[in-house]
Amino acid sequence: MKIRYALVAIAAVAALTFSIQALSGWWPFSKDEAAEPSGELTELVWDDLIPDDFVQPENPFMTMSQEKIDQLMDGSEESEAELARLQEEFNYAPVVDKLDGQRVKFPAYITPLEYNPEKGMKEFLLVPYVGACIHVPPPPANQVVHAQSPRAVEFKSMYDPVWAIGVMKTETVKSDLAESGYRLEVEEVLPYEEPAQQ
Secondary structure (H helix, E strand, C coil): CHHHHHHHHHHHHHHHHHHHHHHHCCCCCCHHHHCCCCCCEEECCHHHHCCCCCCCCCCHHHCCCHHHHHHHCCCCHHHHHHHHHHHHHHHCCCCCHHHCCCEEEEEEEEEECCCECCCEEEEEEEECCCCCCCCCCCCCHHHCEEEEEEEEECCCCCCCCEEEEEEEECCCEECCCCEECEEEEEEEEEECCCCCCC
16 A cells, blocks of 8 residues: 555656646757757847948938939839839848857847737748838848747737847848848747846
């Protein structure tokens, strides 16, 4: 009888230990989750994604007369070619090559590419301000990060900032909403909290 109670007690302790480890995220439920992220984590701000010596050109339409703008919008082949040239010049946005392969953490807003409320999302854009790429011209490519996550990410609101954590790649990705100069291999997306004051 005592042996049976001892075996039941051992089984109960083992089950409790498994439950605590699983809930704490320590227990690896799959091979993918078993691998611990490695490498130093670098905290970034959006200006870190722009080369120090690069100055974004002014929007050419801001300095044009209305007459010149009307000429560019006349639909002729010449105006279409000039519009394409101006757009390409304005869109030129070089990336910071040394960020390639670095584990990073940075604050961002999410712009979903596709979203299923029941399944979350595995692919989305990270942008520096609310609503970027929605109903307005997108930011330059070096201010857009295309994010891919192996697991579905819960999405509550475009108005809630997040901390994005993962490995950064200097890679151009084109989507329906914007061209990005970076791609993030997502490890975690966490609710944003202000860094503690030191």
